[in-house]
Amino acid sequence: MTAVQPHLKARALKSSSRRPAKELCSECGLCDTYYIHYVKTACAFLNQQVAELEAQAHGRSRNLEHPDDWYFGVHQQMVAARKTDPIPGAQWTGIVSSIAIQMLNRGQVEGVVCVQNTDTDRFQPQPILARTPEEILAARVNKPTLSPNLSVLEQIEQSGMKRLLVIGVGCQIQALRAVEQQLGLEKLYVLGTPCVDNVTRAGLQKFLETTSRSPETVVHYEFMQDFRVHFKHEDGSVETVPFFGLKTNQLKDVFAPSCMTCFDYVNSLADLVVGYMGAPFGWQWIVVRNQRGQEMLDLVQDQLETQPVVSQGDRRQAVQQSIPAYDQGVTLPMWAARLMGVVIEKIGPKGLEYARFSIDSHFTRNYLYVKRHYPEKLAAHVPDYAQRIVSQYKLPE
Numbered sequence: 001m002t003a004v005q006p007h008l009k010a011r012a013l014k015s016s017s018r019r020p021a022k023e024l025c026s027e028c029g030l031c032d033t034y035y036i037h038y039v040k041t042a043c044a045f046l047n048q049q050v051a052e053l054e055a056q057a058h059g060r061s062r063n064l065e066h067p068d069d070w071y072f073g074v075h076q077q078m079v080a081a082r083k084t085d086p087i088p089g090a091q092w093t094g095i096v097s098s099i100a101i102q103m104l105n106r107g108q109v110e111g112v113v114c115v116q117n118t119d120t121d122r123f124q125p126q127p128i129l130a131r132t133p134e135e136i137l138a139a140r141v142n143k144p145t146l147s148p149n150l151s152v153l154e155q156i157e158q159s160g161m162k163r164l165l166v167i168g169v170g171c172q173i174q175a176l177r178a179v180e181q182q183l184g185l186e187k188l189y190v191l192g193t194p195c196v197d198n199v200t201r202a203g204l205q206k207f208l209e210t211t212s213r214s215p216e217t218v219v220h221y222e223f224m225q226d227f228r229v230h231f232k233h234e235d236g237s238v239e240t241v242p243f244f245g246l247k248t249n250q251l252k253d254v255f256a257p258s259c260m261t262c263f264d265y266v267n268s269l270a271d272l273v274v275g276y277m278g279a280p281f282g283w284q285w286i287v288v289r290n291q292r293g294q295e296m297l298d299l300v301q302d303q304l305e306t307q308p309v310v311s312q313g314d315r316r317q318a319v320q321q322s323i324p325a326y327d328q329g330v331t332l333p334m335w336a337a338r339l340m341g342v343v344i345e346k347i348g349p350k351g352l353e354y355a356r357f358s359i360d361s362h363f364t365r366n367y368l369y370v371k372r373h374y375p376e377k378l379a380a381h382v383p384d385y386a387q388r389i390v391s392q393y394k395l396p397e
């Protein structure tokens, strides 16, 4: 059992203008609680400590001799999977919600930190400490906005819960791991999703209005492995927009500064990660990081069909060409973007190589962003594995 360390219960900050990470705050929620006392060491944007926290969570940090570790983090196993009976309204097939429900039903945990939406806005996050399968189910589907999931941490100590599952994205999980010893839990399970290019609620509105033909009816969207954004509308129709047709010049400032400086796309500190980008189109991508993650996956094996992960193609030329194009805000006419989308879908990277394409594109962009906006942070903030990934490419000044 993890002993509760005595800790100061500093007053939480309710005003975002006073957050210690300032404009780099990802609104993970830690500063809404008395655990703010630990923010200077816990915040992913004030203290990059991925390797140390990996060793704490998984028993080792990434092996820098292995490029797969640079990209996907510490892992025991990767597999592609989908539910044979998908959950209607889930982001993909609902593997995340299904694992959480099983953990609660089997008594592995007493509560689950997850995020529902508010009554009036389907994209406005409302973090909760769920205690029933219904509450977990109501949290299905992405809220594609910065979400203060850790704002419910105080409730855990107050509730007396000893076994907990937390679902979250990388920045939330880094802060969680840093305060894990203070939570007084006997067992903490962490189920993560990859995350990139998140936005504030206002930023989301701008993205939808700039990119979709009907922003007010979008219920769900995803940047897919076929190099298109798929928007699902209220009437069930799906609108696709090729990545190469995005209005990059108008969208350059839409992503949160925290996401522009993030190098934890694959949620390095979760026990189990459920995404899509390393799997064939329509399938989910599962990364088991440690034994606790395997235990969680085992609970839903009978609900899944699986296949091995594959890797096809070579991403490097496409990444190198996209670096100056993004930097200069190049936007292709829609007909050319569609044509390019069709060609690249046929000959472009697939499976794990698509995941590497996406990681390379974001890490090179973010490296340039940190170098230009926070040069004094560059050396300490960019982890070694990310430095290795970025150094494969020629970057503009």
Ligand SMILES: Cc1cc2nc3c(=O)[nH]c(=O)nc-3n(C[C@H](O)[C@H](O)[C@H](O)COP(=O)(O)OP(=O)(O)OC[C@H]3O[C@@H](n4cnc5c(N)ncnc54)[C@H](O)[C@@H]3O)c2cc1C
Pocket (backbone or CB within 6 Å): 089, 090, 091, 092, 093, 094, 095, 096, 097, 098, 113, 114, 115, 116, 125, 139, 140, 141, 142, 143, 144, 145, 146, 147, 149, 167, 168, 169, 193, 194, 195, 196, 198, 222, 223, 274, 275, 276, 277, 278, 284, 285
């Ligand atoms: C902002 C965001 C960006 C993502 N980007 C990528 C990506 O680039 N590549 C990739 O492979 N996968 C990405 N994912 C993960 C992917 O979109 C799916 O969430 C994942 O595959 C799980 O699908 P599911 O059907 O099993 O989830 P569901 O069963 O629908 O459950 C979704 C879970 O996500 C949680 N959640 C929703 N919104 C948030 C949020 N803002 N912060 C924290 N937790 C949240 C909910 O609590 C819920 O439990 C992203 C997820 C998010 C939230």
